Amino acid sequence: MLRSGACGFGAVALNALLADCSFAGDGPANYSPKEPLKPKKPHFKPTATSVIFLYMDGGPSQVDSFDHKPSLAKFNGQDPRKAIGKLENTQFNNIGKVMQSPWKFKKHGESGIEVSELFPHVAKHVDKLAVVKSNVSNFSEHTNANYFLHTGSGLQGRPSMGAWVGYGLGSENQNLPGFVVLNGGLIPPGGLDNFGSGFLPAAFQGSVFKASNIPVANINRTEANDAIQQNKFALMRKLDAEHLKRAGREDALESAIANYEMAYRMQVAVPELMDLSKETEATKEMYGLNAKWKGTKTFGHQCLIARRLVERGVRFIELTCPGGSGDRWDQHGNLRDGHAKNARSVDQPIGALLNDLDQRGLLQSTLVVWTGEFGRTPFAQGGNGRDHNPFGFSNWLAGGGIKGGTVYGETDDWGYKAVQNRVEIHDLHATMLHCLGIDHTRSTFRFSGRDMRLTDVHGHVVKDILA
Numbered sequence: 068m069l070r071s072g073a074c075g076f077g078a079v080a081l082n083a084l085l086a087d088c089s090f091a092g093d094g095p096a097n098y099s100p101k102e103p104l105k106p107k108k109p110h111f112k113p114t115a116t117s118v119i120f121l122y123m124d125g126g127p128s129q130v131d132s133f134d135h136k137p138s139l140a141k142f143n144g145q146d147p148r149k150a151i152g153k154l155e156n157t158q159f160n161n162i163g164k165v166m167q168s169p170w171k172f173k174k175h176g177e178s179g180i181e182v183s184e185l186f187p188h189v190a191k192h193v194d195k196l197a198v199v200k201s202n203v204s205n206f207s208e209h210t211n212a213n214y215f216l217h218t219g220s221g222l223q224g225r226p227s228m229g230a231w232v233g234y235g236l237g238s239e240n241q242n243l244p245g246f247v248v249l250n251g252g253l254i255p256p257g258g259l260d261n262f263g264s265g266f267l268p269a270a271f272q273g274s275v276f277k278a279s280n281i282p283v284a285n286i287n288r289t290e291a292n293d294a295i296q297q298n299k300f301a302l303m304r305k306l307d308a309e310h311l312k313r314a315g316r317e318d319a320l321e322s323a324i325a326n327y328e329m330a331y332r333m334q335v336a337v338p339e340l341m342d343l344s345k346e347t348e349a350t351k352e353m354y355g356l357n358a359k360w361k362g363t364k365t366f367g368h369q370c371l372i373a374r375r376l377v378e379r380g381v382r383f384i385e386l387t388c389p390g391g392s393g394d395r396w397d398q399h400g401n402l403r404d405g406h407a408k409n410a411r412s413v414d415q416p417i418g419a420l421l422n423d424l425d426q427r428g429l430l431q432s433t434l435v436v437w438t439g440e441f442g443r444t445p446f447a448q449g450g451n452g453r454d455h456n457p458f459g460f461s462n463w464l465a466g467g468g469i470k471g472g473t474v475y476g477e478t479d480d481w482g483y484k485a486v487q488n489r490v491e492i493h494d495l496h497a498t499m500l501h502c503l504g505i506d507h508t509r510s511t512f513r514f515s516g517r518d519m520r521l522t523d524v525h526g527h528v529v530k531d532i533l534a
Contacts, residue, residue, distance in 0.1 A: 114468025201476025
């Protein structure tokens, strides 16, 4: 008993750590415990090979960003029950007056897409964007809406979209995780389960990197030299072989083994990834790494690392927002100050990211998605904020097979509810998977007696925004 207990989960394998494996990407689509991130064939030819998911935590206001509604100015200060009509219950039911946007809108690019002055850098790239104005969510509370956005279910414990992508396609880089979360300082309500693997093998969960030069704890070895470390590995291999022989195939153990093997390879890959010394000063300036506003520097660093991850073949990268900008994008009060600070943090870096990807020829193979979990009301909460609104909100997609300069869907005259070409979260997921060459109806995993998938029994590809 003591012998078995001593081995336990400490008996992790590092088999073939230094082997020169070949990953041709044309192998069978089934999951291999020893090589969980081995590239797999898509269902059809993809238009994108990587995703950068820009998560705007808290719910940006659509009527202050990408959905211009002149009616709000015309009826500003009036009772929304009389001007708009029947109102849905809101999170706090502290309903104020109709509130016009504090920011002016202007048409940009050849497409003439209207963007508010909150996003002057993103506005320069509207001809690369497909702006979807008719998104809806099933939930009006942050935690459930976050789970829904990330996993396709409003309940805790389902696999994140990044985990599904890794399960379906593997990764082009075996020295870095296939699903990386660049944490700017704010983990969304609902916690790390937004990035979990759920019932999928644990090797596909998101790996959270901090926005710093040392993004992962213990990335540097503590041994004095490589020989000492390799001696430890040799012992671990021996213990692991005995343990696996007794335990048989067990996902928790096999995933732990795979993750420890990945951790060893990351000791070389991650420091190289984070070393920006070879980036030009012009590039750093473009991303805002020298900006006075801390949020811009933080998010700029995240965006630059995201580009470097794409260059290294990482499949799915999610960026969370920096702190210090008010309450996320969640301005129940003082909308002008909070949204301005959040936009100041992300606008320049996102504009730089789109420009940089495009100049390097990476945008055509990288799907960039910008969205929150829901939008905000066209009427005030109290005097100067906006409450949650899941009935109609905006997001945008760019790159990787997306038709730029496109506007899809509409909300009503108030920007309150989607009235044309409603796009559900399942539709967003189906479209993202489609760009990656995955048929969302065929990407399934048998669990609890049924075939599970990211889109459940829902989802339609939004074909009108595809190139």
